[in-house]
Amino acid sequence: MSNNKIINWFKFASPQSFYPLAGKMIPWFWTLAAIFTIAGLWISFFVAPTDATQGEGYRIIFIHVPAAWMSMFLYCVMAAWAGIGLALNTRLSGMMAQAIAPTGAIMAFLSLWTGAFWGKPMWGAWWVWDARLTSALILFFLYIGFIALQAAIDDARRADKAGAILALVGVVNVPIIYFSVKWWNTLHQGASVAINKAPAMATTMLWGMLIMALAFWMYAIALVLMRVRAIILEREAHTDWVKDLPEVKGN
Amino acid sequence: MNWGSPAEFFAMGGYGLYVWGSFGICALLMIVEPILASRRRKDILRSLRRERFAATLDSQ
Numbered sequence: 049m050s051n052n053k054i055i056n057w058f059k060f061a062s063p064q065s066f067y068p069l070a071g072k073m074i075p076w077f078w079t080l081a082a083i084f085t086i087a088g089l090w091i092s093f094f095v096a097p098t099d100a101t102q103g104e105g106y107r108i109i110f111i112h113v114p115a116a117w118m119s120m121f122l123y124c125v126m127a128a129w130a131g132i133g134l135a136l137n138t139r140l141s142g143m144m145a146q147a148i149a150p151t152g153a154i155m156a157f158l159s160l161w162t163g164a165f166w167g168k169p170m171w172g173a174w175w176v177w178d179a180r181l182t183s184a185l186i187l188f189f190l191y192i193g194f195i196a197l198q199a200a201i202d203d204a205r206r207a208d209k210a211g212a213i214l215a216l217v218g219v220v221n222v223p224i225i226y227f228s229v230k231w232w233n234t235l236h237q238g239a240s241v242a243i244n245k246a247p248a249m250a251t252t253m254l255w256g257m258l259i260m261a262l263a264f265w266m267y268a269i270a271l272v273l274m275r276v277r278a279i280i281l282e283r284e285a286h287t288d289w290v291k292d293l294p295e296v297k298g299n
Numbered sequence: 300m301n302w303g304s305p306a307e308f309f310a311m312g313g314y315g316l317y318v319w320g321s322f323g324i325c326a327l328l329m330i331v332e333p334i335l336a337s338r339r340r341k342d343i344l345r346s347l348r349r350e351r352f353a354a355t356l357d358s359q
Contacts, residue, residue, distance in 0.1 A: 093308070098301060104312035108321045115325070154328050162321040169317050267329060271336055278340035285347060296347045 063140050063280045064289045070273040077270035084263035091256035099253075108166040109253070113240065114261040116159035118268055119187055120222050122152035126194075127219045130212035142208030143283065145215060146198060147276035151268050153191035159184060171235060179228040180236035183221060190218040204283050 060066050092110040099106040126148040133141030163181065164174040175181065194211050201207035229238045240249050241257075249257075284290045291297075302308040311318040 094301065098312065103314060104301075105314035105317055107311070107314075107318050111321060111325045151332070154332055158325055158328065161324055165317045165321040169314055271332060274333065274336040275339065278336065278343055281340065281343040281347065285343070285350075290347065291351060293347075295344055296351055 061138050061140050063143065063284055064287075066140055067277055067280050070277050074270055074273050074277075077266050077273065081263055081266035081270055084259055084266055088256060088260035088263045091252060091259060096252045096256045097250065102170060105166070105169050106253075108162050109240075110256050110260045112159060112162040112166055113257050114264040115155050115162060116184065117261055118264045119152060119156035119159050119184070120225060122148050122155060122268060123187060123190070123215075123222055124219065126152060127215040130208070130215040133208055134212040134216075139283075140280075142205070142212070143276050143279045144272070145208070145211060147272045147279055149191055149195050149198075150275065151271045153188065153195065155264070155268070156184065156188035156191055160188060176235050178235045179232040180225065180234050183225040183228050186221055187218075187225060190214070190221060194218075 060069055088110065092107055096107070096110075098104055126145045129141045129148065130145040132138065133145065160181075163184070167176070168174050194214050197214055198207040198211045201210055228234060229236055241254065281290060309315055309319070
């Protein structure tokens with residue numbers, strides 16, 4: 049074992065080294081997102097059978113569940129980056145949290161929207177003040193609040209700190225969403241997939257959902273990397289390394 | 300295969316509005332979001348190039 053094989057991960061914690069790295073990763077994540085989307089949509093519409101009770105209407109699950117998962121997962125990642133930024137005062141952390149928020153908000157919106165379009169034919173209502181739905185709506189508002197709070201503060205580092213507090217306090221909502229169907233008597237059905245029990249659905253349906261979840265995951269990573277590159281340029285605009293970038297120098 | 304004809308596919312067994320209303324908005328947002336994100340980077344790059352150009356004018 050020689051020392052020169054050890055990668056210095058902290059190197060990538062600087063915006064200057066992360067910017068080109070992110071640029072290299074984006075096409076790979078777009079490719080993966082495209083592959084998983086095509087495979088996932090194929091399974092969703094052509095392989096997965098008609099549901100015995102919900103007919104073709106259940107196919108909304110293939111985007112509803114991945115969007116809902118991503119909205120919760122991205123919130124945790126955003127809060128983690130925000131927390132790291134608060135504790136270690138690293139510049140990239142705040143930028144990552146800021147880059148994740150809009151994609152998280154879109155996922156939260158999609159989970160609510162597809163949920164409404166699923167609830168209307170199955171429950172007879174677009175919306176009910178059920179514990180699951182209400183806590184998911186609060187998650188959407190937390191994203192919006194985070195974005196608005198950061199946008200309201202001119203100094204980027206101060207905005208990061210204020211946003212971090214909001215993000216960290218809001219994390220308490222994520223387990224509430226997840227366990228809401230257990231803790232309260234909700235109209236929303238229980239978890240279809242859980243670690244401690246066999247999935248309550250047909251195998252092809254489950255695969256379709258998992259592959260769509262992977263597609264959403266890859267999409268979210270690609271998007272966050274795209275956005276963080278823009279944010280890096282905006283915040284580091286005064287630095288020499290940005291002024292010397294080939295895409296800035298060459299017209 | 301679940302569908303006998305394209306019409307049957309679009310009808311989604313009577314759930315067309317709900318299934319396509321969900322997938323449609325999802326697709327729309329996932330097309331618009333990358334466009335906005337790449338525009339954001341292009342905008343900052345344009346202003347950086349302009350600043351750089353202005354700096355070269357100043358130094359002359």
